[in-house]
Amino acid sequence: MLRSLPESTRPPATLHRRTLQTHPSPVLELANTSTMPYQYPALTPEQKKELSDIAHRIVALGKGILAADESTGSIAKRLQSLNAENTKENWRFYCQLLLTADDCVNPCIGDVILFHQTLYQKKDDGRPFPQVVMSKGGVGGSKVDKGVVSLAGTNGETTTQGLYGLSECCAQYKKDGADFTKWHCVLKIGEHTPSALAIMENANVLARYASICQQVCVLGGW
Numbered sequence: 584m585l586r587s588l589p590e591s592t593r594p595p596a597t598l599h600r601r602t603l604q605t606h607p608s609p610v611l612e613l614a615n616t617s618t619m620p621y622q623y624p625a626l627t628p629e630q631k632k633e634l635s636d637i638a639h640r641i642v643a644l645g646k647g648i649l650a651a652d653e654s655t656g657s658i659a660k661r662l663q664s665l666n667a668e669n670t671k672e673n674w675r676f677y678c679q680l681l682l683t684a685d686d687c688v689n690p691c692i693g694d695v696i697l698f699h700q701t702l703y704q705k706k707d708d709g710r711p712f713p714q715v716v717m718s719k720g721g722v723g724g725s726k727v728d729k730g731v732v733s734l735a736g737t738n739g740e741t742t743t744q745g746l747y748g749l750s751e752c753c754a755q756y757k758k759d760g761a762d763f764t765k766w767h768c769v770l771k772i773g774e775h776t777p778s779a780l781a782i783m784e785n786a787n788v789l790a791r792y793a794s795i796c797q798q799v800c801v802l803g804g805w
Contacts, residue, residue, distance in 0.1 A: 630800055637762045637802045641722050646693030648804075651681055652726045652765065653698060675704040682706075682715050694722040694804075696765050703759070713760030724763025724804075727752055728792075731769050740771045740781040743788050746795070753801045766792045766805040 626634070641648065653661065658677065659669040667673050678701045695716045702725045705711050713723030729745035743766065753764060768785045770777040789805060796803035 625794065626797060630797065633800045634797060634802055637722060637800075640720075641693040641763065641802070643693055646691055646721075648694045648696065649692050649721075650696050650765075651678060651698075651701070652696040655698075655700075658698070671700065671704075674698075674701060678704065678712060679706050682712065682719075686719075689719045689721075692716075692719065692721045694724060694763050696763070697723060697725050697761075699725055702756070702761060711760060717760065722762045722802075724761050724765060724802075725756060726765040726767065727756075728766045731767065734781055734784060737778050737781055738771075738776060740776060740778060741769050742781075742784045743768050746788065746791055749792065749795045750798065753796050754799045757799050757801050761801070763802050763804060764796055766803060768805055 658674055661677065662669050662673055678697070682695065683706070695712075697712055697716075701712055702723070703711065706715050710718075716723040727745060727749060728743050731741040731743050734740045734742045745766070756764065766789065768789055770781060770785060792805075793803040
């Protein structure tokens with residue numbers, strides 16, 4: 584049987600509070616610090632500078648991002664509207680026309696997002712399209728996610744696939760002249776959505792995506 588202690592032997596009510604004040608826990612100290620708590624920084628100063636330089640090139644005054652990453656289905660519709668055959672050569676010609684038709688737009692383009700296939704195609708003079716974009720003062724890039732899928736436990740909400748193998752993919756794109764990647768996440772807006780689960784899941788996916796890209800000095804956008 585439990586018995587209460589006499590008043591004279593009870594610890595003061597403020598004991599726990601005073602103990603925390605005089606001997607704060609490492610967790611509380613960590614929460615109150617303004618410095619990064621990680622012992623090993625994720626990026627070197629050189630990586631940070633390169634990523635910063637890429638970002639400044641993209642968002643320079645008066646510049647924007649040109650989305651030229653039409654999927655296979657989208658480019659087929661564009662070519663069909665022109666009565667052109669849906670072939671890889673016509674994809675290449677369409678992209679070349681888009682990038683070289685008028686030089687007056689050069690000062691306005693900070694980044695061009697290319698589809699995977701067109702990223703490896705070349706202009707008539709033999710230069711890969713990322714190199715063409717770079718010669719005009721822009722940054723070349725490509726979409727890297729694998730599409731959205733249903734998120735279990737939600738009312739029709741989604742998450743995005745593509746983290747598996749992303750590091751190798753970004754490293755290869757970097758070698759091939761791409762300094763920027765695009766990732767697609769979707770939040771369903773409704774009376775009861777987005778849910779907390781969908782917000783946390785998509786935020787975590789975006790954070791992992793950005794971190795993976797930055798490790799190989801590729802800037803991640805969405």
